[in-house]
Amino acid sequence: MTAPTIIPGAPGGTRTTGGARATLRRNFWRGVGRVLRRKPSRMLGVIILAVFAVMGAFGPLFYPAQLPRDNNALYAAPSLIHPFGTDFEGTDVLALVITGARYVLLTGLITAVIAIVLGTGVGLFAGFRRGRWDSLLMRITDMNLAIPGLPLLLVLSTVWKFTSAFEMGLVLGLLGWGGVARSVRAQTLSLRERGFIEAARGLGLSTKHIIGRELLPSMAPFIAMNMLIAVTGAVYAQVGLFFLGVLPFEANNWGVMLNLAVFGGGALTTTAALPYLLAPLLAILLLTLGIVLVVDAMDEIFNPRLREE
Template identity: 85%
Template sequence: MSIMTNAQETTDPRSAPGGTPGVTRATLRRNFWRGVWRVLRRKPSRMVGVVIVAGFAVMGVAGPLLYPDHLPRDDDALYAPPSLRHPFGTDFEGTDVLALVITGARYVLLTGLATAVITVALGTLIGLFAGFRRGRWDTVLMRVTDVNLAIPGLPLLLVLSTVWKFESPLEMGLVLGLLGWGGIARAVRSQTLSLRERGFIEAARGLGLPTTHIIGRELLPSMAPYIAMNMLIAVTGAVYAQVGLFFLGVLPFESNNWGVMLNLAVFNGGALTTAAALPYLMAPLLAILLLTLGIVLIVDAMDEIFNPRLREE
């Protein structure tokens, strides 16, 4: 059973000596974060992952505040090579490539976060309810899930792009999230079908507790580690999806982001044949690689944080 489930059981006021549930919760919270810190320190690579993801978060929040809406251009420095002034050189308009990566991070990160929240929220809600209730509800919800899995994402986005500019990352995240929750719903349903036969669920049903209480207080905390890791993985999937769509030119170039940079570097700058435009291509690729690496390292740490067997080893 996971840390979250153990914490839930211990925070019951009846199990706390002297009836001080607030103190018990605070102690469990401190112990949990101490355990997280120990797991992160055990492998330096995990701390590197945290630093990388935190750096991108700061980049997405503070980056656009440090640069003007329209970045300055230098007509005398088109495709300038990397230097102290321009660490990744400049693009075809003489704009600093590093500034483009930093200002373009907000759209990519917000889209990834919005996609992950919508994907995980819908998938978890539908999977939990279908797996717990079973019967007719399970059949209906799984047929809806099958329809979601059968929707061709790229053709649908091609149609939507003709009428929808996707200027806001939340709009992009909404569409990607509504298209991507089916797999998580299936996985959560399978986990729920297994957990609903456990003793603590049978005891809760025997006490006559409502379905919302059993799902929200018993099943959901037990699945929190799995859901959290799927949320991080969904962020990387959303980054790849949106960057790929912008690179292919499926979506209009209304917002600066890494996919637009890749498209312009390859098709306008000839980065695949001209060495001068290569830094313009490599900068967003490096950003995507680092972000993915950071998330993978954090997922590795989360696996040990929520897995008692791995912690004991």
Template identity: 85%
Template sequence: MTVIVNPEGAISPEALPAGTTRATLRRNFWRGVWRVLRRKPSRMAGVVIVVLFALMGVAGPLLYPAQLPRDDNALYAPPSLAHPFGTDFEGTDVLALVVTGARYVLLTGLATAVITVALGTLIGLVAGFHRGRWDMLLMRLTDMNLAIPGLPLLLVLSTVWKFESPLEMGLVLGVLGWGGIARAVRSQTLSLRERGFIEAARGLGLPTRHIIGRELLPSMAPYIAMNMLIAVTGAVYAQVGLFFLGVLPFESNNWGVMLNLAVFNGGALTTPAALPYLLAPLIAILLLTLGIVLIVDAMDEIFNPRLREE
């Protein structure tokens, strides 16, 4: 029996025996994922970290009241069992601020990543596959996107837009950030469209939608998935940085607002008592980034047969 292997090293479902179902392929894939994760404890740690942050974003705010309690007699209280990261300049528990602020940060990061990857992938695939006028038009649009100064535009938008919803923030960051992925996907598409399996699909007269959706897109799925995770970290840095600089109004609690208030209102850089208030959101950002980086390392091996250890 002749077995057809796609460019990513995966066996094509059409080339397998009739008894082999897609469910079997999925089970084999997840078994391979589990083996790759177990191979290095750091990868399992990355999954645990990201899952914990996801739970924090989903269920964390439900554990606290809408208005967090304040204690005027416990301003800048040191870390203790009652307050693991101490309290802020208003006597509010810092851990509660980190937990309740995670939802805005994570939802913004997820929305930004989805919009960035969706727009960049669509435009890159269409431009690279069709070439010609479509390629020229879409790449000029991409160049315009890359040339837009993000910070000045956000400064203007912040005068009329309060960004109360993380989806609003994610929409703006996503629309501003898809250009790099579009160019990268276009380059991948230009390379893949000359491969034999694409030529065979075109020779069979398959429609363009089928070739792009069933042949090109699955071949680039690993690359797209890793870029989506990386886009989450980029969105977290962007929004936290904007709130820290005071560019955006403080309509919602999040880690960037905490950093701004810790430095400019709480004097965390000069007052040792306020240091936990500054370190708590920084540690949260560091752990989230570490978890995503460790998962990306695992994904690189999962989808790249050359990196798999025998």
């Protein structure tokens, strides 16, 4: 049982630690609700991201592994049956967008998690410890930033087919953590001179405790926003690689659709394949819009000055 903690001004003079934390959580989520309701566009961003999350998680379950084809409806115009028309094989374009979302979104999520975990860990430790550790970790970070991503992926594509979203996310994440590490280190250098960090060091608390319990919670909003931005970057990177034909077309995703629409269907010269081109572009645009609107909301949620305005 948690020991009671004295809270000045609380009814009865005491509350349990668990009760105080529950109250803080309720107040936090109420504040989140107020921020989202203040601008309907922010709620729209949450809805967009929720729709894409559901699409990536459950969308492919509503379609067979081999999507049906209609040889009599090649590049069919948009209709009630095919809202975005069909492709060069008579396959419904909307079905291709939905089934291709899982690979794209899962890759983006894996990339962001790897980049944020590695970048945050390196940046926090280097910025807090300074000295030789800082120099060593920053040289490693500089080497990561100097790695040419496209040539490396060209070489790896001869070995890996990247049919798995984990493989693609792993490579992009290992290539993309350097910028996060630099940003987190800069934030850590600023925070380590604050009074609460000096007090923690004066009490003799361990480095692990100070980083995990003091620095990391203070930087959580910055890290969360960087994670959403990393998802966007990963989506652009993988779609661009598939569009350019750098990676083999072993998996259905939006980049493959763009490549086939432009180089196979001549979407830039004929209107027949234009819906096939616009559907994945619209999906990417909506996903980016949702992330931008949610990041805008997060900035106000975690910034007391903006909440008071």
